[in-house]
Amino acid sequence: MSDLGSEEQDEAGEGEAGVGEYDGDRNAEGERHGYGKARLPNGDTYEGEYERGLRSGRGTYRFKSGALYTGNYLQNKKHGKGIFFYPDGSKYSGDWVDDQRQGHGEYMYANGDTYTGEWFNHKRHGHGVYVYKDSGSKYVGRWVNGIQEGPAEIIHLNHRFIGRFFNGKPLGRGKYVFDFGCEQHGEYIQLEQEKGEEEEEEEVPLPVEPTWKAIEITKLTPWTPKDEKPPSPREASLEAAAAVETGEEEMPPVEVTEEPAEGGDVEPSAHEPSEGLSPAGDAGEEGEGRREEEANEVREDQETTDLGG
DSSP states (O other): OOOOOSGGGGOOOOTTTTOSEEEEEEOTTSOEEEEEEEEOTTSOEEEEEEETTEEEEEEEEEOTTSOEEEEEEETTEEEEEEEEEOTTSOEEEEEEETTEEEEEEEEEOTTSOEEEEEEETTEEEEEEEEEOTTTOOEEEEEEETTEEEEEEEEEOSSEEEEEEEETTEEEEEEEEEETTTEEEEEEEEOOOOOOOTTOOTTSOOOOOOOEEEEEEEESOOOOOOOSOOOOOHHHHHHHHHHHHHTTOOOBOOOOOSSOOOTTOOOOOOTTSOOTTOOHHHHHHHHHHHHHHHHHHHHHHHHHHHHHHO
């Protein structure tokens, strides 16, 4: 969902000329100063505090479009704490700096989604939580210039994904954690789009969705993603090609539709050693055979000595 609103840019400037109708306090120079009400030429209205002709302090600005801002101002710009109500029903409540959403704030979108976290230069930036109303899922993690990027966790109804995001998509190592007590470890691989013979070199390839490659299923572990650099599409392609050459089969993501019966066992991973194939066990059997051979040789030597005597 977009959280860019045009109304913030459209507040009429009153300035020293004192345009529009005004009813309120003034200073010795005749400037709007103190508390007052103004009706601007574009139809907007403002009621609140002024300082030397400019909106400064606490005030409420009503747009003719139906939008409304109530909060702090500094020299005609939203600055400090404030709430902005948009015409489509969405709302932002939080910090403002120089007319921009910046600091910590909560944005409730028209479709019911919400974002609570850090902002910079009017965009989601830093750590934040985005809740999707329809599914109930939520993204908890880092944002960069309005895009999901960095260590994060997506929490669903009966499972969650922990990993890293790059340019709004999961990429690199991660794991799915299921409520019934197991995890699926793997990685999201960004493959390069194959070019057709007739495609020109100058054409920009369309983005390809990252593919989940499962590695193993384990019990719950304390692994968490680090802020590591995700593999490049070329590196990921080479890894995938190597896996195909070695005959490694790619496992699909686990989908949980209903909880297993109590006491149900999770199948062991293909990477776990099977019972009875321990190298230590083979060495023990070899040693026992060698000891039996030595005992037989001693027995034969003893019999030969007895016969010779």
